[in-house]
Amino acid sequence: MRSEKSLEEIRRIISLHKRLDLIFMITGIVALMIAIMTFMALFAHMLIDGLPRLSWEFFTSFPSRRPESAGILSAWVGTTLVMLVTAAAAVPLGVGSGIYLEEYAPRNLLTEIIEINVTNLAGVPSIIYGLLALGLFVYQLGFGQSILSAGLALALLILPIVIVATREAIRSIPITIREGAYALGATKWQTVSDHLLPYSAAGILTGIIIGLARAIGETAPIITIGALTFIAFLPPSPVKNEFPFVSFEWLTAPFTVMPIQMFNWVSRPEEAFQLNAAAAGLVLVIMTLAMNGLAIYLRYRMRKNIKW
Amino acid sequence: MAEESQNKLVYAGKLGYSFRRHLHERFIETFLFLSAILSVAIMLAIIVMLVKESVVFFRQVSIWDFLTDTQWTPLFDDAHYGILPLISGTLVSSLIALLVALPMGTIIAIYLSEFAPFSVREIAKPFLELLGGVPTVVYGYFALLFVTPLLQIIFPELPGFNLLSAGLVMGIMIIPYVSSMTEDAMRAVPMNLREGSYAMGATRFQTSIRVVMPAAFSGIAAAYILGISRAVGETMVVAIAAGMQPNLTWNPMEPAATITAYIVQVSLGDLPHGSIGYQTIFAAGLTLLLITLVFNIIGHLLRKRYREIY
Numbered sequence: 079m080r081s082e083k084s085l086e087e088i089r090r091i092i093s094l095h096k097r098l099d100l101i102f103m104i105t106g107i108v109a110l111m112i113a114i115m116t117f118m119a120l121f122a123h124m125l126i127d128g129l130p131r132l133s134w135e136f137f138t139s140f141p142s143r144r145p146e147s148a149g150i151l152s153a154w155v156g157t158t159l160v161m162l163v164t165a166a167a168a169v170p171l172g173v174g175s176g177i178y179l180e181e182y183a184p185r186n187l188l189t190e191i192i193e194i195n196v197t198n199l200a201g202v203p204s205i206i207y208g209l210l211a212l213g214l215f216v217y218q219l220g221f222g223q224s225i226l227s228a229g230l231a232l233a234l235l236i237l238p239i240v241i242v243a244t245r246e247a248i249r250s251i252p253i254t255i256r257e258g259a260y261a262l263g264a265t266k267w268q269t270v271s272d273h274l275l276p277y278s279a280a281g282i283l284t285g286i287i288i289g290l291a292r293a294i295g296e297t298a299p300i301i302t303i304g305a306l307t308f309i310a311f312l313p314p315s316p317v318k319n320e321f322p323f324v325s326f327e328w329l330t331a332p333f334t335v336m337p338i339q340m341f342n343w344v345s346r347p348e349e350a351f352q353l354n355a356a357a358a359g360l361v362l363v364i365m366t367l368a369m370n371g372l373a374i375y376l377r378y379r380m381r382k383n384i385k386w
Numbered sequence: 387m388a389e390e391s392q393n394k395l396v397y398a399g400k401l402g403y404s405f406r407r408h409l410h411e412r413f414i415e416t417f418l419f420l421s422a423i424l425s426v427a428i429m430l431a432i433i434v435m436l437v438k439e440s441v442v443f444f445r446q447v448s449i450w451d452f453l454t455d456t457q458w459t460p461l462f463d464d465a466h467y468g469i470l471p472l473i474s475g476t477l478v479s480s481l482i483a484l485l486v487a488l489p490m491g492t493i494i495a496i497y498l499s500e501f502a503p504f505s506v507r508e509i510a511k512p513f514l515e516l517l518g519g520v521p522t523v524v525y526g527y528f529a530l531l532f533v534t535p536l537l538q539i540i541f542p543e544l545p546g547f548n549l550l551s552a553g554l555v556m557g558i559m560i561i562p563y564v565s566s567m568t569e570d571a572m573r574a575v576p577m578n579l580r581e582g583s584y585a586m587g588a589t590r591f592q593t594s595i596r597v598v599m600p601a602a603f604s605g606i607a608a609a610y611i612l613g614i615s616r617a618v619g620e621t622m623v624v625a626i627a628a629g630m631q632p633n634l635t636w637n638p639m640e641p642a643a644t645i646t647a648y649i650v651q652v653s654l655g656d657l658p659h660g661s662i663g664y665q666t667i668f669a670a671g672l673t674l675l676l677i678t679l680v681f682n683i684i685g686h687l688l689r690k691r692y693r694e695i696y
Contacts, residue, residue: 092587099589106497109490110510116558117517120528127531174421182418195426201612201682202675203619205646206432208653209671213435217659234428241425265407267414288519295521298621298646302653302667337523337622344527344626352531359524370519374512 124363128356136357141309141339145350150358152309153339156225157294159313159328160335163229164236164293169286172237176244176282181270200238207235208302216303223304225313226329231299236289243285247278280380284373291369295362297337309334336362436675439668446662452669458632458648460666461655467666469673471632475642476677479553479624480617482638486557487613491564492606498565499572500594511566518562526626529555534627547629547641556623564613571605572598604689611685615678621646645674 083091139149175192183189211231221227251274259269275282313331336358343355444452447467455468494514498507534551538544544551575598583593599606621644629641630651643651649667657663 095589095592099591102493102591103497103501106493106501109493110497113490113494113517113558113561114510114513117513117520119532120520120524123528123532124524171421171424174418175425178415178418178422182415183422192422192426195429198682199425199429201615201678202432203615203621203646203678205619205621205649206436206671206675209649209668210428210432210435212653213439213668214431237425237428265411267411291519295519295523297521297523298625298650301650304653304656337521340527341523341622341626344523344530355527359521359527362521363524366519366521367516370516374515 121363124356124360127353128358128360131353131357132360140311141334141342145348145354148343148351148354150336150339150361152312153334153336153358154361155312156309156333157335159225160229160232160300160333161290161294163226163329164232165286165290167230167233168236168240168289171233172240172286172289173244173282175237176241176248177270177274179241180245180248181266181274196238196241200242204235204296205298205302207231208299210234211299211303222330223332224330225333227303228300228305228333228335231303232293232296235296235299236293239289239292240282240285243288244278244282247281247285248274250281251277280376284376284380287369287373287376291366291373294369295337295366297341300335300338301341305332305334305338336365432675436668436672439665440672443662443665443669456634458643461652461663465662469645469670471634472643472645472648472670473673474634474636475549475624475628475632475647476618476644476674478636478638478642479549479556479628479644480614480620482550482553483556483560483617483620484614486554487560487564487617488610490557491561491609491613492568494561494565495568495572496594496599499569500590500598511569514562514565518559518566520559522559522620522622523626525555525559526552526623529623529627541639544639545629545641547627547631548639549624549628549642550638552624552626552628553638555627556617556620559620559623560613560616563616564609567609567612568602568606571602571609574605575601603692607688607692608685611681611688614681618677618681619646619674621650625650645670 135147136149137154138151139147140151141153142148175196179189179192179196183192208231211227211234215221215227215230216223221230255273255277256269259273264272309332313328313333340355340358340362343351343358346352452467452469454470455466456470457466457468458471459466498510502510529551530546533555534544534546534548537548537551572594579597579601580593583597588596624644625647628644628647630643630647631641632648633640633642635642648670652663652667
């Protein structure tokens with residue numbers, strides 16, 4: 079059968095498609111570059127504005143009406159304490175439900191509902207969690223506009239991230255490990271706690287770090303709870319001189335966190351405050367980049383080392 | 387004989403012990419089950435909380451007014467409760483963001499999955515992930531103090547707060563989510579489909595567009611839906627860079643408040659618990675949740691309809 083197109087035409091079509099291929103490849107590189115350059119621009123802009131403000135005093139001073147003496151002491155202390163609550167709540171619950179869904183859950187309707195629900199929760203806008211926390215924790219349960227409310231709100235927010243990471247880490251362990259443990263008479267929980275959890279620890283840790291990095295930068299839910307933007311004092315210390323040496327008063331203390339401090343400074347018209355915002359943003363970005371970087375590194379090492 | 391009975395005793399002891407072991411196991415299983423069921427409880431709590439406060443709100447404001455009034459001034463003496471200005475702000479900023487994020491995210495995903503050499507992918511993927519980890523408040527700062535002045539060079543009459551700059555930055559922010567999920571979906575397409583296509587003489591571009599993308603459709607749809615919910619629910623970028631004035635407009639060059647920005651604005655003030663102002667943020671939140679829910683359901687249906695199984 080003779081082709082209806084002449085050789086000339088076919089050559090033309092081939093070279094056209096080859097050119098299209100090349101054009102697309104260049105478009106792809108350009109798109110990637112735009113994304114990366116934007117990030118560079120963002121970082122450079124903050125570095126230029128914020129770096130001169132970064133000094134020891136910036137970390138050890140309270141916010142102030144005078145921009146040049148204002149600092150982020152109450153903000154970073156608040157962030158640290160809120161993260162403690164978030165981790166304390168999200169890690170056991172997230173890892174626990176990850177284990178349940180992967181190892182214990184029977185195949186039934188309820189399990190399917192839970193699974194769909196975890197996916198849906200991940201798509202709920204963060205500010206909605208703030209509204210939930212405002213109605214439930216602040217007023218219904220009476221925790222007030224406190225570190226406890228904020229920490230729990232962020233814990234709910236990152237729960238899906240921890241659950242998904244736990245499930246993926248546990249799923250990647252081959253079934254033979256479980257069979258080996260059961261063959262030696264181990265119970266389900268012994269199998270999980272002595273084998274599955276240690277082997278998946280790096281993967282779970284990666285998920286927890288990514289979740290906490292997300293929580294550190296979250297602003298909207300904490301504003302919704304009603305965190306104050308101007309706090310010139312520290313929450314009560316968790317360590318006491320007299321018995322029982324630990325105190326949980328700080329849980330109910332009013333607070334501010336890094337992103338809120340930054341938001342407060344950005345929304346002021348004076349340029350001097352915006353320099354402070356740049357400096358706070360720089361600290362915030364470096365914190366989240368370090369955490370995400372650590373997670374990426376952990377995952378990279380894991381992929382390299384583990385061969386089942 | 388004696389030895390056998392002794393053995394029985396040993397077994398009995400073990401059985402007694404294993405009853406305790408059984409209890410221990412049940413206890414742990416119950417804890418794990420409770421933590422798993424908590425996610426359902428959270429979802430229910432969100433819905434109950436939003437609906438409960440909204441019901442009180444809608445007792446005072448009719449749903450008809452809420453959906454058709456063109457003014458949103460709940461904190462003024464002359465209070466109007468029309469959600470339309472907030473919805474228009476939300477849609478315009480999301481639309482701009484998606485016009486940036488979906489094409490760019492898809493192009494980057496195709497490039498990384500089908501074109502890029504291994505080394506480029508190994509470097510670019512973590513970089514994009516870091517981009518997605520930057521706090522949104524920082525992107526807001528960037529939009530207000532870097533992108534807006536830049537845009538003002540091109541459009542001198544652009545106001546300091548505008549939807550355009552917020553939307554563009556939001557788009558850049560969403561790229562990593564879209565690209566990483568799209569790429570995962572494309573990489574999951576089996577190699578032999580590509581090989582078949584190459585064997586027919588197709589170029590990489592033709593293979594990506596005509597073979598790989600249709601095969602990965604359900605995953606790509608999921609990525610797009612996630613991008614849309616991110617854009618609609620994004621708060622800090624718009625609260626900082628688009629202003630907080632409700633404004634019924636479709637013009638991206640104007641300042642306008644989104645649903646999320648309004649919630650932030652009210653929360654920054656000190657509204658008493660139980661006042662109508664307090665309830666408005668729950669009504670606004672319910673609207674937002676319904677919008678994202680609609681997109682999630684569409685995504686779910688698309689995935690079910692077009693799921694390809696290999």
